[in-house]
Amino acid sequence: MSQTRKIILNCLKWTALCLATMSVAACSLPRGAALTSEIIKEERAESPTYQVVRVGRVNAAAVAGWPETGTNSNYVWPAASNGPQSAIIRPGDTLSLAIWDNQDNSLLTQQDVKSVDMPGLTVSPSGSIFVPYLDEVVVNGQTPAQARRELQNRLNSIVPSAQVQLELKPGANNSVDLVSGVSAPGSYPMADRNYKILSLIAQGGGIAPTMRNPLVQLQRAGQTYSIRAERLFADASHNITLRGGDSVVVIEDQRYFTALGATGAEELIRFDQEEITALEAMSLIGGLSESRANPKGVLVLRDYEPAALRADGSGPSKPQVIFAFDMTSADGLFAARNFHVQPEDTVLATESAVTSVRTVLGLVGSVFGVVSAVDNY
Template sequence: MPMSGPEDHVVKSEITRSGPDYALVKLTPTVVDILKEYGPGAIAGSFPDHRPPPGIRFGIGDTVAVSIFEAAAGGLFIPAEAGVRPGNFVALPNQNVDLNGFITVPYAGAVKANGRTPAEIQKDIVKAIGNRAIEPQVVVSLITQNTSLISVLGEVKTPARLTANAAGERVLDLITRAGGLSGPGWESWVTLERGGKRATVPFGALMYQPANNIWVHPGDTIYVYREPQVFLAFGAFTIGGSFGGQAQFSFDMWKISMAQAMAKAGGLIDAQAEPAGVYVYRREPRELAERLGIDCSKYAGPLVPVVYNADFRDPAAFFLASKFEMRDKDVLFAANAATVDTAKFLQFARLVIGTANDTIVTANNAQILKISTRQ
């Protein structure tokens, strides 16, 4: 008989005709708790080093200022007649770190600056001129920062390459410096890339799960884009006021539960749905699948097709459904009850019998009309 999806007993048999193979997992409190640990693309898990970024180091192209102080006039840099000046120091002209990573200081020569902190450079300069200047002290400062930059791109109001803050900043701080989001938060996703590695989370995961709002390091790239999270509903749902069908629904928030998704789809059709046959189709990471007790030896690739089954004949299933979080592009399916096919067949049989009866009645009426005409 015609139907909008597989029968309940076929899904539970885990038999597929066209592939891929899938694993059936019954929704239980243990399963729900395990799934909570595997949120949608947690940045905190992809970048486990949660320490603040290291101090800013100079790079090739940065503009550096060097000031040298002496304890008294008449030394290497301060002439004797300068004793009346306020402060015995000389400020060297600003200079860029050259292509070889050096700056030049009189009487100290070329001093390596690339990849080093101001304190390290100051120490080298003092060491180089210590035997010639009078108790020298050196201050090295960054004038123009051209290398310790962080790129914030995509759906923000002012995309830019921003200078790293010496005090350290987190992901949300950089998005704020770029003007904030240009679209609704529940439609926005944030990707952080560092050293060739990347992780993506919904913007809400940064707001409501502070562990994801990690420190940003110089050289990182933050990319913000908009993609509404959706799920697809098939089967015995009252979609759009009609009995059965299929539709795509937007989350309209950064996360929703299975119970909310079922409500968006109009709920189960009382006269059609099998309460024990409500399913969520999803591909899960192999590591998660193994924790769920699935034998992953027959599945190739990093993702395993998993079908979660909720039995709403059990009153407790509604509590589980309110904790089970839907993911972007999930497929929600409600199977028909076994009696539906019987009802369809009986209706079909009545249609055939009715059609046959209509033919007989029509023929009889034609015969009666013919006899009446002869008389």
């Protein structure tokens, strides 16, 4: 017997041993994903280091009540309120005055000129403007109509016939910033104290249609408030009144989960909606690989903070939990449809043991083909 044929026969012996034991690990065959038994083997351990929860319709509702994980989605949004239609003068605003006086010997106007213009009067940090013959006049916190009457009354003592016109140009304290997520970001002056957030977004050109599940954030007085754009648009009670100095930022949803194993995609999957179920996640990752995946072994891996652990069964008992789904049964499908994937979860499709058996059979067929070729040779 030739040396080549001896080598081939030895290979056949080892292949037959693999088939007899049906142990993929013993044959050391390369695989693209782990087997279900390998991942959840600690389910039967005396002191498991992680918890395995097989999710079905019986316990799906209870599991849904467990603490949320990943990126915080408990958004806080201020209550809506209406403000007066008139603006309020603040430091940094600019006032322009026109004072009319028809007296021949007016202290304010020149001969044959019946009015004097005083443009560009910036309201000082103390809230006042300087007007000749009147010195500093405090206008902070007044409406333009109130400030005009105040100036009119102050002038009556020196120019009884004078009439005052006032125009307000809002400054930084009477403006709001639209930072991102629209076609025309910038600083927008508030026309009045009833300026709504949807009006600001509309002035900025609206939210870009290419943004995925946009989130609207309001930064005010050192606090950040957030709301999903679809909720903001759907409920008029969320259309809040803005305040001077507010900043509005529109960003894409940054939440994600990871897809691994025998799936159509192995990558980070962004949330394209507020909530994603395990069944929807299967669709987002391109489904299970028909030739590789084990539909009885779809797993969701999740980490919990120590404060979320419960000893009474009302929550996770271990910091690391594996939720297991059997996608071949109606019970498993219904459970997956009601189970919400959390941000930063890992959705893992385990590999079917049949795949390894097919590989072994393919090797056997190849070896027999070689042996036949040797015999013929």
